[in-house]
Amino acid sequence: MDVLEKRVPLRTVRAIIFDFDGTLAVLNIDFSLMRERVFDLIRRYGVNEDSIKERYLLEIIDEVYPIIWKNDPSSAKEFYEKAHQILHDVEMDAAREGKLIPRGKETLKSLRQRGIKVGIITRNCEEAVRKVFPEIDDYCDAFISRDSVENVKPHPGHLNSMLEALKVSGEDSIMVGDHLIDIQAGKIAGMITVGVLTGRIKRNEFEEAGADYVLKDANGICELVKE
Ligand SMILES: [Mg+2]
Known part of the structure; x- marks a missing residue:
């Protein structure tokens, strides 16, 4: 709890941006x-x-x-x-x-019910994401795959497009992902960053990269932003 209070005033969070592969979905891309x-x-x-x-x-x-x-x-x-x-x-x-992580949809739904905007960004192609998550548009406020941007994350253009689409600033938002790219991208955009352990990156690697929080999986975000 002390860690939570020290880092960021989470009550001001207006948007949460999730990576897709390894964060919201279990996908074994070779x-x-x-x-x-x-x-x-x-x-x-x-x-x-x-x-x-x-x-x-x-x-x-x-x-x-x-x-x-x-x-x-x-x-x-x-x-x-x-x-x-x-x-x-x-x-x-x-x-x-591929499939979504267990309780993933419920997590997105509950965040939006609390008035938090949800964005999903990915370096994956749109068609593959929609194959795994056909109802994606019903569960987020914006979805930006690599097909819709010139440069993908960690390039700042990808996250900036998302922040613009959600009409929020980086300071009011959290970036959640399973890769160090997600942490780097989030930090460049001035966001709070959260690493999740559902991919290949380990806790100490996230900590070294400067992630603000490390969670077991993306569902933990609900607990994190609880008032
Ligand atoms: Mg990922």
């Missing part, structure tokens, strides 16, 4: 298969993989695109489409087996 296929493609387009600086696939595709474009703009476009098709295929495979 990232190593995805990576393997994208890197195969990169090699086929003659790009030296050792020169790649970005860490995550979406950003890697954006990094490689202009390198190919310099020699041949039409191959660059073809590369981009093929790479995104790989991501989409692997994400849809996972979505067919």
Whole structure:
């Protein structure tokens, strides 16, 4: 309790923004298969993989695109489409087996009944999210997948679009996610950040990244914002 009181005046919270995969949903996206296929493609387009600086696939595709474009703009476009098709295929495979976390819907519903706005942001594609959560629009005030923004989180553009859509400021909002990207993105936007242990990131890693709170799962947020 002392930790709660020390950190933030939670009564002022106007919005809670959730990540989707690993936070609101149990989804086993095969990232190593995805990576393997994208890197195969990169090699086929003659790009030296050792020169790649970005860490995550979406950003890697954006990094490689202009390198190919310099020699041949039409191959660059073809590369981009093929790479995104790989991501989409692997994400849809996972979505067919995916499901929401137990009590996830109830959590979202109860927050909104208390007048707290709910947003959902994800680096996943919209189609895969809707496959797992067809009624998503009935449970949140805004949903922004990677298909609707130029740059995805941790780029500030993704969260800023969400804050704008919800008409709230970062200071009045909480970001909840299972990955360090979520914590980084939330901190850049000046939000309170909450890490959940339903993904691969451990408590100490969240603490090192500066998360304000670490919860067992996203349902714990109801208890956290209780007056
Ligand atoms: Mg996640």
